[in-house]
Amino acid sequence: MSHHKLLHLKIEFLESSHCTMGARIWFYFIVSLAISASPKGVSARSPFSGKNETDLDSGKVIVKNYNTVNLYRGNEDETALGQMRKKIESLEGRLDALEKSACKFDFEDGIDGWEKTGTVFNNQPTYGDNPTARNKGQPANQQGDWWIGGAEDRPSKTEKPGKVQMDGPQGSLTSPSFNITGKDISFLIGGGCDIKLVRAELIIDHKAVKTSTGNCTETMTRKHWDVGAFIGQRARVKLVDRSSGDWGHINFDDLRGDISCGPN
Ligand SMILES: [Ca+2]
Numbered sequence: 001m002s003h004h005k006l007l008h009l010k011i012e013f014l015e016s017s018h019c020t021m022g023a024r025i026w027f028y029f030i031v032s033l034a035i036s037a038s039p040k041g042v043s044a045r046s047p048f049s050g051k052n053e054t055d056l057d058s059g060k061v062i063v064k065n066y067n068t069v070n071l072y073r074g075n076e077d078e079t080a081l082g083q084m085r086k087k088i089e090s091l092e093g094r095l096d097a098l099e100k101s102a103c104k105f106d107f108e109d110g111i112d113g114w115e116k117t118g119t120v121f122n123n124q125p126t127y128g129d130n131p132t133a134r135n136k137g138q139p140a141n142q143q144g145d146w147w148i149g150g151a152e153d154r155p156s157k158t159e160k161p162g163k164v165q166m167d168g169p170q171g172s173l174t175s176p177s178f179n180i181t182g183k184d185i186s187f188l189i190g191g192g193c194d195i196k197l198v199r200a201e202l203i204i205d206h207k208a209v210k211t212s213t214g215n216c217t218e219t220m221t222r223k224h225w226d227v228g229a230f231i232g233q234r235a236r237v238k239l240v241d242r243s244s245g246d247w248g249h250i251n252f253d254d255l256r257g258d259i260s261c262g263p264n
């Protein structure tokens with residue numbers, strides 16, 4: 001039974017002229033017990049816990065706390081509002097996470113959204129540690145299972161491990177655009193080391209504002225760009241291969257940092 005109904009019952013019973021004093025006291029005692037035993041009645045804010053509610057000594061029963069029910073309901077409304085607010089915050093958090101996950105540049109789901117020129121990136125991304133599969137002695141150090149290996153030729157799990165296309169093919173691979181939200185962008189980079197020929201570029205307004213290259217080893221290492229000067233701007237990352245000579249390829253994976261992929 002709700003507190004509201006109990007309170008009404010109590011008032012009606014106590015106001016009845018057929019009710020004896022002893023019966024009134026007992027009734028009050030039973031109703032109070034019922035309320036204090038109910039889950040909500042355990043609360044210190046029970047409508048029957050007010051100090052001026054009853055005056056049993058004088059033989060009168062005065063109900064002064066009827067408004068407390070509304071107050072109690074008000075508290076319940078506040079609790080419901082608080083829960084709603086928490087739900088909204090949780091939904092906002094999930095939306096935020098979703099937006100960031102859409103900005104994942106780790107090639108674990110392929111290279112959809114990246115723009116290709118030339119032929120060098122036609123067989124990308126590369127599955128697994130392909131250099132180790134051919135005993136190169138230079139582990140790819142990729143993030144996850146998939147990465148961009150400019151000289152590799154293993155675009156599926158079923159392809160023969162260790163297969164290469166070598167340094168001949170050239171071209172570029174440009175990421176979808178993203179917002180720069182802070183000062184740090186980082187990525188794994190490996191392969192050639194002639195920055196004039198093979199590199200990663202940060203493109204803003206059609207210009208390369210940052211560049212980076214590998215260390216003439218297949219093993220990728222993490223490098224950082226300080227992009228504090230470009231916060232709030234829209235950017236893309238472009239992988240460039242303009243070489244067919246020795247170490248004429250670039251390896252790349254796991255672009256991350258202070259970026260978001262939502263609209264501006
Ligand atoms: Ca990866």
Ligand SMILES: [Ca+2]
Pocket residue numbers: 120166167168169170241242243244245248249
């Ligand atoms: Ca090449």
